[in-house]
Amino acid sequence: xxxxxxxxxxxxxxxxxxxxxxxxxxxxxxxxxxxxxxxxxxxxxxxxxxxxxxxxxxxxxxxxxxxxxxxxxxxxxxxxxxxxxxxxxxxxxxxxxxxxxxxxxxxxxxxxxxxxxxxxxxxxxxxxxxxxxxxxxxxxxxxxxxxxxxxxxxxxxxxxxxxxxxxxxxxxxxxxxxxxxxxxxxxxxxxxxxxxxxxxxxxxxxxxxxxxxxxxxxxxxxxxxxxxxxxxxxxxxxxxxxxxxxxxxxxxxxxxxxxxxxxxxxxxxxxxxxxxxxxxxxxxxxxxxxxxxxxxxxxxxxxxxxxxxxxxxxxxxxxxxxxxxxxxxxxxxxxxxxxxxxxxxxxxxxxxxxxxxxxxxxxxxxxxxxx
Amino acid sequence: xxxxxxxxxxxxxxxxxxxxxxxxxxxxxxxxxxxxxxxxxxxxxxxxxxxxxxxxxxxxxxxxxxxxxxxxxxxxxxxxxxxxxxxxxxxxxxxxxxxxxxxxxxxxxxxxxxxxxxxxxxxxxxxxxxxxxxxxxxxxxxxxxxxxxxxxxxxxxxxxxxxxxxxxxxxxxxxxxxxxxxxxxxxxxxxxxxxxxxxxxxxxxxxxxxxxxxxxxxxxxxxxxxxxxxxxxxxxxxxxxxxxxxxxxxxxxxxxxxxxxxxxxxxxxxxxxxxxxxxxxxxxxxxxxxxxxxxxxxxxxx
Numbered sequence: 001x002x003x004x005x006x007x008x009x010x011x012x013x014x015x016x017x018x019x020x021x022x023x024x025x026x027x028x029x030x031x032x033x034x035x036x037x038x039x040x041x042x043x044x045x046x047x048x049x050x051x052x053x054x055x056x057x058x059x060x061x062x063x064x065x066x067x068x069x070x071x072x073x074x075x076x077x078x079x080x081x082x083x084x085x086x087x088x089x090x091x092x093x094x095x096x097x098x099x100x101x102x103x104x105x106x107x108x109x110x111x112x113x114x115x116x117x118x119x120x121x122x123x124x125x126x127x128x129x130x131x132x133x134x135x136x137x138x139x140x141x142x143x144x145x146x147x148x149x150x151x152x153x154x155x156x157x158x159x160x161x162x163x164x165x166x167x168x169x170x171x172x173x174x175x176x177x178x179x180x181x182x183x184x185x186x187x188x189x190x191x192x193x194x195x196x197x198x199x200x201x202x203x204x205x206x207x208x209x210x211x212x213x214x215x216x217x218x219x220x221x222x223x224x225x226x227x228x229x230x231x232x233x234x235x236x237x238x239x240x241x242x243x244x245x246x247x248x249x250x251x252x253x254x255x256x257x258x259x260x261x262x263x264x265x266x267x268x269x270x271x272x273x274x275x276x277x278x279x280x281x282x283x284x285x286x287x288x289x290x291x292x293x294x295x296x297x298x299x300x301x302x303x304x305x306x307x308x309x310x311x312x313x314x315x316x317x318x319x320x321x322x323x324x325x326x327x328x329x330x331x332x333x334x335x336x337x338x339x340x341x342x343x344x345x346x347x348x349x350x351x352x353x354x355x356x357x358x359x360x361x362x363x364x365x366x367x368x369x370x371x
Numbered sequence: 372x373x374x375x376x377x378x379x380x381x382x383x384x385x386x387x388x389x390x391x392x393x394x395x396x397x398x399x400x401x402x403x404x405x406x407x408x409x410x411x412x413x414x415x416x417x418x419x420x421x422x423x424x425x426x427x428x429x430x431x432x433x434x435x436x437x438x439x440x441x442x443x444x445x446x447x448x449x450x451x452x453x454x455x456x457x458x459x460x461x462x463x464x465x466x467x468x469x470x471x472x473x474x475x476x477x478x479x480x481x482x483x484x485x486x487x488x489x490x491x492x493x494x495x496x497x498x499x500x501x502x503x504x505x506x507x508x509x510x511x512x513x514x515x516x517x518x519x520x521x522x523x524x525x526x527x528x529x530x531x532x533x534x535x536x537x538x539x540x541x542x543x544x545x546x547x548x549x550x551x552x553x554x555x556x557x558x559x560x561x562x563x564x565x566x567x568x569x570x571x572x573x574x575x576x577x578x579x580x581x582x583x584x585x586x587x588x589x590x591x592x593x594x595x596x597x598x599x600x601x602x603x604x605x606x607x608x609x610x611x612x613x614x615x616x617x618x619x620x621x622x623x624x625x626x627x628x629x630x631x632x633x634x635x636x637x638x639x640x641x642x643x644x645x646x647x648x649x650x651x652x653x654x655x656x657x658x659x660x661x662x663x664x665x666x667x668x669x670x671x672x673x
Contacts, residue, residue, distance in 0.1 A: 006392075019666060038393075057666070060496050064663045073393035083397035085498040097489040099418040101425055106417065113414025114497040114504075116407030125387055132384035162498075163386065165393040194385035197393070 007074030009166055009199035010036035010059060014068035017054050017223075028054040029065070030223035036216075038073070039196055043214030044203040045320065051223040052203035056170050059201065060090050072166060089164040093174025095155045100144030104135055104154050107143050108161065115162035129157040133187060149180030156187055167191070169202045173209060185213060207320040217320070219327055226327045235318045238326040241265050241289045244296065247312035248303065251284045261302050263295025264288060283311055399498075408503040415507025416514070419477075423515045433469070433519040438526055441465030444590045445531050456621045457591070459535065462527040463617055464589035466520040470554055471583065471609050473516040478558025480576050481508055482566040491566075492668045501655055505562060509555035536623040542633060543619040549640035550612025556647030557608055563654035567661060587613060594630045604630060608643050611636045 012034035019026045029051045036042045044052045057063035058070055061081040069076065075083040098107045105126055112122035130139050133153040138146060146154065152172070159167060169188065173181035192198050204210050210217050211231045218228040227234055251257070258267035270285035290296060303310060390396035399407075423430070444461040485491040494504050527533065537543055565575055586596065586603040587610040593600040594614070603610035615636035631639070662668045 007394075009393075057492075057668075062492050062495055062663065062668050063666050073397070075397060082498060085496055086399060087393045087396045088496075090493075090496055092489075095489055097493050099422075101422045102418055106421065110414045110417050111493075111497075113410040113417075114407075114494070114499050116403060116410055116498070118406075119410070119413070122410075128384040160385065161387075163388050163390075163396075165390075165396060191385045194383070195389070 006038065007071065008035050009038045009040065009073055010034060010042070010201060011071040012068070013070070015055070015058060015065045015070055016067040017058065017063070018066045027223050032223070032225055034218065034225065036199060036201065038199055041192060041200045041202065041213055041215045043210040043217040044201065044220055045205065045207065045210045045217050045324070046220035047205055050220040052220060053170055056090070056168050056201065056203055060088060060168055061085060087165040088168065089159040089162055090168040090170065091155045091159040091172055093152070093171035095152070097155070098143050100142060102143055103140050104130065104143060104146070105139050108154065108157055111158045112161045117161070125161060126157070129160055133157045134183065149176050152176060152180065152184060156184060160191060165197065166199045166201070169200060171204055172202070173204070173206065185209065189213070207324065211320050219324055221328050227323065231320060234320060234323045238318045238322050241291065242293045242296070243316040244288045244290065245270060245314045245316065246286050246288060246310060248284045248286065248308040249311055250308055251286065252307050255286055257306055258286065258288065258299070261299055263291050263298055265291060407499050411499040411503035412507040412510060415504050416511035419508070419511025420514050423518060430518070434522040437465055437468055437519065437523050441523060441527055458531050459533045459621050460592055460617050461590050462524060462531065462533050463620060464613060465527060466524040467609060467613050468589055469516040469520040469523065470551060471587070473512045474554050474558035475576050475579055477512050478508060478555065479561035480565050482562045486566065486668065495659065495668055501659065502652055505559040505651065505655070509559060513551060513555065535620050537620055538622045539619055539633070542637065543616060546612060546615045546619065546633060546637050546640065549637060549644060550608055550616070553608030553612065553640050553643040553647060556644055556651060559651035560647050560654055563651060563658045567658055583607065583609065586610060589613065592617065600630065604636070604639065608640060611639050
């Protein structure tokens with residue numbers, strides 16, 4: 001529980017989820033604990049098969065945990081499903097829900113009825129949301145003719161129909177182009193800012209997206225939370241040195257002269273300089289790793305003594321990808337074939353387990369669906 | 372970061388019904404619950420009713436093809452010099468075929484289709500009772516099929532000169548609606564069962580079409596089937612409803628004996644309605660439990 005008397009937006013304790021499939025059970029979640037405060041924008045970051053979608057399905061009352069308990073604003077996901085369903089909504093990337101024969105306006109009205117909006121209110125609400133998500137021109141267009149980006153905007157409008165207190169976003173920008181993805185992110189932020197206490201749980205494997213949007217992030221892999229914190233806290237975990245790139249007009253004595261300076265851990269020529277050769281270049285770029293930022297002053301002073309003039313100086317921050325690689329030992333794209341992918345389907349669709357399919361990049365899957 | 376009263380008190384696209392807290396928003400009155408379920412029925416029926424008028428080619432094929440298959444039996448009976456009321460039996464059967472096809476194709480395997488589209492998990496994640504979705508599908512399907520059935524009935528009656536002889540209008544209308552209620556109740560039950568059985572819904576549907584045509588006596592009086600006909604009457608709403616409607620619509624005609632009176636058949640239909648609705652509610656509850664336990668509400672790519 002949080003410090004105050006009000007319940008946590010998400011309170012997960014010891015959740016385990018095992019899918020009984022052949023040839024052996026798959027552990028999708030392996031003892032997850034999570035506490036998300038009301039009003040937080042919380043991210044679950046991990047590769048395919050990490051357990052993100054399984055956790056979302058449990059929290060949205062669509063799946064029962066094998067062990068453990070979870071609560072949404074104090075309501076038990078196993079026993080108080082009705083209450084939870086009244087205050088939450090969800091949108092997934094690549095979602096193809098609804099009926100192609102309906103127009104955007106009709107489709108949204110239909111969903112508004114499922115949340116009990118009076119018919120006329122429903123039409124008004126739909127019109128407001130269509131304007132808000134920028135689908136004005138597609139208002140009377142059939143759903144089957146929408147582009148992927150337009151469809152996802154419509155899905156967002158659907159997700160906001162009931163004014164949810166908690167919004168679950170499962171890879172919401174999957175398959176979207178840069179512009180559409182940005183538009184979706186802006187929408188989410190605007191919606192959240194409108195009412196204090198609105199909470200978002202975002203799953204993504206786009207690290208930049210998590211970095212940009214989330215107050216806190218949990219990095220998950222193979223059903224476990226490997227690290228949890230704000231993006232800055234996570235990055236500091238892997239930042240053991242201060243790394244700079246310095247562009248100089250010349251460097252007498254080479255990088256060896258820099259390595260001898262106090263506070264310098266390493267000094268190497270930037271990749272371009274190594275490839276092109278210093279003789280043909282007008283400037284020299286050097287990557288410097290220092291024990292800390294304070295060592296920079298001494299280096300700058302020493303460079304004058306070496307006859308070098310600084311033309312540019314840039315500090316490198318670690319990315320969430322660096323954090324992930326540090327924690328998991330591989331990048332998202334280096335995911336090994338394994339059978340631990342979270343089964344998202346009924347058992348009929350899971351047999352036999354095919355590693356190639358299980359590890360298919362979800363971006364590829366999205367393209368198949370759209371095609 | 373705490374849940375409190377909205378900073379934006381006015382209503383806009385991002386603030387529809389401001390509530391003091393998630394706990395307050397989660398508490399619904401009984402009226403809210405009932406109205407949400409009623410609105411869900413209307414909402415889910417909407418695509419079917421709208422679709423009826425939006426795809427005009429559907430109307431053409433849904434009327435012309437059943438009319439042709441009804442006509443084939445009319446010509447067979449004429450060639451065999453069967454009693455004239457048999458033409459009426461076939462026309463009535465042809466009209467009722469529309470409802471059975473709707474139940475089997477657009478009710479029984481609908482949840483399976485909804486699952487593959489990604490709609491099913493959205494239904495279950497919404498606060499209404501899933502039975503309301505099924506009622507909406509049934510109501511929409513009834514409107515769709517009524518158009519087809521009425522057209523087949525009117526066109527066939529006009530072309531083949533069918534003469535109805537109706538003494539008990541009220542009972543006939545009552546039996547008609549009871550038949551539909553039982554049929555769609557069966558459809559709701561099958562929808563849950565097909566979803567639980569898995570991906571073979573399409574095959575199961577195929578399996579049920581022709582045999583049910585036969586044992587329901589769509590093209591001949593069910594009494595001709597003897598014991599098999601009696602069994603059909605006891606379990607198939609289409610068989611018992613059609614038999615009762617034939618007896619009532621052609622009151623003066625010599626009807627093959629061996630089946631119960633329309634009043635008894637109406638009572639059988641009442642029992643069927645209750646049983647199918649209770650069973651479908653039970654099956655849905657079981658389906659949800661099983662689906663949440665085994666993760667069956669969505670398919671792999673969702």
